[in-house]
Every structure is written in C-alpha cells, then in structure tokens.
Amino acid sequence: MSTGVALRLEGVRRVFEDSLHNQFAVIAGMDIRIEAGEFLALLGPSGCGKSTLLRMIARLDQPDGGRIVREPEGDRAQTAFVFQDAHLLPWRNVVDNAALPLELMGVAKPERREKALAALGQVNLLEAVDRYPAQLSGGMRMRVSLARALVTEPRLLLLDEPFAALDEITRFHLDVQLRELWRSRRMTVIFVTHSISEAAFLANRAVVMSRRGGAIKLDRIIELPEERTNELRADPRLGQEMKLLLGAIEE
Numbered sequence: 600m601s602t603g604v605a606l607r608l609e610g611v612r613r614v615f616e617d618s619l620h621n622q623f624a625v626i627a628g629m630d631i632r633i634e635a636g637e638f639l640a641l642l643g644p645s646g647c648g649k650s651t652l653l654r655m656i657a658r659l660d661q662p663d664g665g666r667i668v669r670e671p672e673g674d675r676a677q678t679a680f681v682f683q684d685a686h687l688l689p690w691r692n693v694v695d696n697a698a699l700p701l702e703l704m705g706v707a708k709p710e711r712r713e714k715a716l717a718a719l720g721q722v723n724l725l726e727a728v729d730r731y732p733a734q735l736s737g738g739m740r741m742r743v744s745l746a747r748a749l750v751t752e753p754r755l756l757l758l759d760e761p762f763a764a765l766d767e768i769t770r771f772h773l774d775v776q777l778r779e780l781w782r783s784r785r786m787t788v789i790f791v792t793h794s795i796s797e798a799a800f801l802a803n804r805a806v807v808m809s810r811r812g813g814a815i816k817l818d819r820i821i822e823l824p825e826e827r828t829n830e831l832r833a834d835p836r837l838g839q840e841m842k843l844l845l846g847a848i849e850e
Contacts, residue, residue: 603636603787604677604754606656610665613651613813625651626813628665631806635670638781638788640798642844643808643816649791652813653680653757656789669755679748681758685740687732694719694728697746704751711750718746721780738769742776749780756781758790762797770794771829774801778827795848799840800827807847817847 613626625648633639641649654660656667657680669677679700687696694715701711719725722742732740741761748756758777762770778801781788792798798805799821807817821840823831831837 602752602754602785605635605670606633606755606787607668607670608632608656608665609668611652611655611662611667611813612664613648613655613660614663624812626662629813629815631815631818633787633789635787636785638778638801638803639790640802640805641789641791641808642793642795642798642805642848644810644848645793647808647810648813649808650759652808653759653789653791656755657757677754679751679753679756681744681748681756681761683760683763685732685744687740687743689732692729692731693724693735693743696732696743697750699747700751714750715746718750719743721749721783722746722776736769737765738773741765741773745773745777745780749784752784754786756786756788758788760791760793763793770797771832775827775829777801782825795841795844796832796837799823799837799844800831805840805844807844816850817844819843 608629608631611626611629612624614622614624616622641652643649651660655662657678694712697719698711698715701714716725716728719728722745724739724742724746727735727739735743762773765773774797790801802821805819805821806815808814809816823836823840
C-alpha cells in the first residue's frame, strides 16, 4: 500500500532573466500528474529545467504561473530532498548528521537517535555511526544523506542527481538499495538524472523533457520487473527501455 502523495502540475511556468535582462521561460506551461507511490525519473539535456522543476515541487522555489497541488496536502516534514552533494556537517558524526532533521523539529534526543539508527540500518551503515564525514567514502557519505532524508519518514522523496559524482560500481549498489527502500516504503519518488541506464533501472515511469520550455517529449511506463537487481543490467529488456529513452532525448 502506498504511503506517498500524489502531485498535479497545472500550467506550471518558471521564468528567469539573463545578464542583459532578457527573460526566458525555463518551464513554460507544464502539465503532469504523478500518482501516489510512483517512482518517476526525470531526464533531459542540461538546462532543460529538471532541477528547477524539482525545487518548485519541494517548495524551495515558486512558479511564476500555474500551480502545484499535493494530494493530500500536509506539512513540509512530508518532503525530503537529497542533493548531488551530501552536505554533511563535518563536526557531527554519522548518527548525529542523520538525526539533524528531527533535532530541528524539536524531537527529544533519545527518540531522534533511535530513529536515526533505524534509518542508518536501512542503508547498511550501522557499523559507521560514530565516524565523521572525513572518515567516509563518497558512497558512504551519500548513504548518510539518504538516511537523513528518510529519518522523517517522508511521503515525497526528491533526489537531484544524488549519485552523479560516484564511481559506477558504487552507483550500481546504491541504485539497488534505493529501489529496495522504495519498494519497502512506497513513498512517492522523483529522481532527476542524466543517466539513461539509471533512469531505466530505477524508475517505474520516465519523463523526458525537451531542451527548451520544459515540454514533455516522452512519458513512458518502464516495462521491467518489480524487483531490480544488478543481474537486470545485462537483460535485453533494460537495453530496449534505454533505447527508447535515448531516442526521445536525441530527437
């Protein structure tokens, strides 16, 4: 059963201004519905508005037109955002970094430690709870960031190229881990990536955005098994999904 929220984007528009004060619409009138519990991948060329769209969904930025509706509406604790950089506090150990959102919410120390440990257990980091960020690999730092996002039990998880700076083997492992976390929690996930293989492997649905104006060039249900393991990467079905996504990007 899904614990996620549904989203409706109706005529969403975001306009920016260049150095010569010329205005241009990064996103011009986007309409899309995202169902509760979906795992949606957003793809498209650099500068097409993927990250801008994610920030508006997170309410870190406001659209210049249209609206974004959540169903049901709720407080900000329902949403968690994972950035490309882990953004850990270097003076705090792993468990205290993971517990930070709960601390900011005023949760008592025993409870926030318990919940942080549970989240770290979900990303297989219990052996590193007393280490500091400088003592962690890039993949481990990203897992702390993911645990910190999960600690509030969000209904909407937004990820902006979180694994882009990692080596391929580490990315493969984290892809599998993230997919399994989604399967167990069924929150709504929106994952921005430049990687066609990552989008096809992770998501149940992939949306390809055009280079200008945020138009949707392809909106496709990914026809792959519910359980995704690294063995799937050699499966011709994954290759076929990647081919369709690549074709839409290259048009």
